[in-house]
Amino acid sequence: MYAFTNESSKMTTQTRNASIDDIASTQFDVMIIGAGINGVSTFRELALNGVSVLLIERQDFCSGASAAPSRLIHGGIKYLENGEFRLVAESTLERNRLLHNAAHLVKPLPCTIPFYSWFGGLFSSAFKFLRLPAGRFKKRGAVVVTVGLLIYDWMGRKQRVMPTHKVHGAAKSHQLFTGLDRSVIATATYYDALITQPERLCLELVTDTLKDVAKTNHPCAVLSYTSVTGLDDGSVTLRDETSGREFAVDAGLVVNAAGPWIDKVNHVLGIDSHYIGGSKGSHLILNHPEMLACLNGHMLYFETGDNRLCLAYPIGDKVLVGTTDIRVDDPDTARCEEDEVDYLFTVMAELLPGVQITREHIVYRYSGVRPLPFSDGIGIGKVSRDHSIEVDEPVEGRQFAVASLVGGKWTTFRAFGEVASDLVFKRLGRVRTRDTQGLAIGGGRDYPAGDNQHAFIQTQMAKYALPEALLIRVLERYGCNPGVIEALSASEQAQQPLAALPDYRLGEIHYICKHEQITHLDDLIFRRTTLALEGRATMATVSELAHIAAPILGWDAQQTTAEIERCQVRLPDSIPA
Numbered sequence: 001m002y003a004f005t006n007e008s009s010k011m012t013t014q015t016r017n018a019s020i021d022d023i024a025s026t027q028f029d030v031m032i033i034g035a036g037i038n039g040v041s042t043f044r045e046l047a048l049n050g051v052s053v054l055l056i057e058r059q060d061f062c063s064g065a066s067a068a069p070s071r072l073i074h075g076g077i078k079y080l081e082n083g084e085f086r087l088v089a090e091s092t093l094e095r096n097r098l099l100h101n102a103a104h105l106v107k108p109l110p111c112t113i114p115f116y117s118w119f120g121g122l123f124s125s126a127f128k129f130l131r132l133p134a135g136r137f138k139k140r141g142a143v144v145v146t147v148g149l150l151i152y153d154w155m156g157r158k159q160r161v162m163p164t165h166k167v168h169g170a171a172k173s174h175q176l177f178t179g180l181d182r183s184v185i186a187t188a189t190y191y192d193a194l195i196t197q198p199e200r201l202c203l204e205l206v207t208d209t210l211k212d213v214a215k216t217n218h219p220c221a222v223l224s225y226t227s228v229t230g231l232d233d234g235s236v237t238l239r240d241e242t243s244g245r246e247f248a249v250d251a252g253l254v255v256n257a258a259g260p261w262i263d264k265v266n267h268v269l270g271i272d273s274h275y276i277g278g279s280k281g282s283h284l285i286l287n288h289p290e291m292l293a294c295l296n297g298h299m300l301y302f303e304t305g306d307n308r309l310c311l312a313y314p315i316g317d318k319v320l321v322g323t324t325d326i327r328v329d330d331p332d333t334a335r336c337e338e339d340e341v342d343y344l345f346t347v348m349a350e351l352l353p354g355v356q357i358t359r360e361h362i363v364y365r366y367s368g369v370r371p372l373p374f375s376d377g378i379g380i381g382k383v384s385r386d387h388s389i390e391v392d393e394p395v396e397g398r399q400f401a402v403a404s405l406v407g408g409k410w411t412t413f414r415a416f417g418e419v420a421s422d423l424v425f426k427r428l429g430r431v432r433t434r435d436t437q438g439l440a441i442g443g444g445r446d447y448p449a450g451d452n453q454h455a456f457i458q459t460q461m462a463k464y465a466l467p468e469a470l471l472i473r474v475l476e477r478y479g480c481n482p483g484v485i486e487a488l489s490a491s492e493q494a495q496q497p498l499a500a501l502p503d504y505r506l507g508e509i510h511y512i513c514k515h516e517q518i519t520h521l522d523d524l525i526f527r528r529t530t531l532a533l534e535g536r537a538t539m540a541t542v543s544e545l546a547h548i549a550a551p552i553l554g555w556d557a558q559q560t561t562a563e564i565e566r567c568q569v570r571l572p573d574s575i576p577a
């Protein structure tokens with residue numbers, strides 16, 4: 001024993017009810033509320049170190065802020081401006097680790113900063129760092145940013161896998177990036193990384209951990225679509241959102257990893273906290289071949305007319321553009337609004353003046369709330385992106401302490417989970433026996449790097465008699481996941497292409513439905529695949545996937561229709577009919 005909900009369990013009503021019965025009768029050391037990347041990371045650290053832990057999430061895994069990032073695994077060069085050197089050092093190291101440990105999903109990304117002048121001082125902390133007078137310059141300029149990049153290169157030196165930065169003059173810059181505003185006088189290119197499927201990485205952390213603890217004898221469990229609703233006689237009350245069933249769970253300590261909802265969850269637990277000052281960020285995915293060509297495979301990371309930093313980079317054959325930074329009080333109301341679309345169009349027009357963008361180019365838009373620490377009186381762009389933990393000690397009526405995980409970045413999830421679990425070990429009188437610094441994640445295990453990919457594919461072709469193009473696609477989507485390959489090679493039927501999605505095969509959808517903790521159809525469309533993000537979630541796709549998933553997940557005709565309708569509600573208006 002055990003993981004109550006093991007990685008291969010299909011979430012049918014029966015298996016779900018049985019899991020809930022087991023969970024309700026267990027005393028856990030720790031309960032984690034919120035399965036965004038920070039809750040999941042803390043779950044992994046604790047479970048791998050012998051702590052019995054329950055992870056609950058009111059929606060699907062990775063549904064909140066963790067599903068809405070700019071998809072960068074980055075050192076955060078702009079945090080040098082705020083003097084956050086500790087955070088940049090941690091982020092660059094974690095970025096380098098992820099390039100090894102999750103090489104299937106985290107890929108190097110060349111990033112280019114265009115300059116409009118040689119001098120400027122927004123990297124004033126770089127000047128502080130070098131004991132030069134800050135504040136003399138008002139705008140970011142090539143010389144100042146280059147100083148920042150030198151520091152950035154130096155901070156990212158541990159486990160470095162990518163080249164250091166380069167500066168290009170005007171002629172070379174305009175040759176590399178056609179369409180760039182003619183007043184750009186130089187560019188600097190450095191390397192960070194992008195994460196192709198954050199939602200998948202988050203789920204892989206969960207399934208890896210469940211597989212691991214299934215071999216041990218401490219109870220661990222995960223339950224999505226389960227909300228915390230209150231306290232009852234010292235226990236935490238939970239509601240199964242799929243059935244409305246209420247039940248209570250006992251835990252010695254609660255980790256509140258609800259991201260932007262931390263204060264709301266604390267309120268439910270009787271704590272009047274003000275830890276979070278959320279900031280909304282919205283992104284657009286554009287189907288715009290002309291803009292894609294201008295980017296030349298790079299992320300353009302550029303200063304806007306209002307002195308913010310925005311970005312645009314290729315994501316498959318589309319372009320991702322972001323982002324806004326707007327204070328919000330209620331994370332549940334965050335949407336990508338029309339004025340944000342206008343703003344992002346305006347900043348892109350400043351950067352690439354000849355490139356026309358219209359709403360017709362948008363295939364998907366998304367918005368999320370950064371769980372920043374509460375702050376008063378400073379501009380939202382200046383609020384620290386570092387992580388911290390606030391502990392509320394037990395009081396009468398609540399015998400357990402609550403540790404709230406405030407802030408953090410996707411990039412630093414492992415480090416934040418490590419810090420959070422160290423705090424738990426200390427309080428439980430336990431010691432760490434395993435660390436995750438070099439632990440490969442999901443399909444990143446045995447992932448063949450660079451030139452080894454060809455040999456790997458040839459071996460798989462010989463072993464499974466599958467076509468080369470299919471194996472290349474599987475490697476790209478799932479990394480080294482023998483389960484998917486075995487599912488595809490199980491029968492001729494498994495290799496059948498879907499009618500609405502010829503590049504997907506029946507076998508891989510079967511595999512996802514059986515092994516990847518699917519509860520609702522939108523889990524499959526928004527988070528186990530990138531179909532929604534790519535603007536490919538047409539009604540024909542949704543309907544075909546619903547009918548493939550239904551027999552596996554035990555949905556009758558009525559529930560299948562309900563799942564399709566649920567997807568329709570969640571698909572933004574820009575999605576093709």
Ligand SMILES: Cc1cc2nc3c(=O)[nH]c(=O)nc-3n(C[C@H](O)[C@H](O)[C@H](O)COP(=O)(O)OP(=O)(O)OC[C@H]3O[C@@H](n4cnc5c(N)ncnc54)[C@H](O)[C@@H]3O)c2cc1C
Pocket residue numbers: 033034035036037038039040056057058059060061062063064065066067068069070071072073074226227228229257258259260261265279280281282323367368369370371405407408409410411412
């Ligand atoms: C616009 C934007 C861009 C970003 N870009 C980047 C980037 O490029 N790179 C980077 O490193 N970082 C980036 N970040 C930061 C990063 O995404 C977040 O800091 C991180 O995902 C926060 O994770 P979390 O687990 O703390 O919160 P969340 O992912 O929000 O998880 C909290 C979870 O708690 C659940 N929950 C809430 N209430 C309850 C309840 N009552 N019961 C049970 N569960 C509950 C929610 O459903 C949610 O899933 C960005 C963030 C945003 C918003």
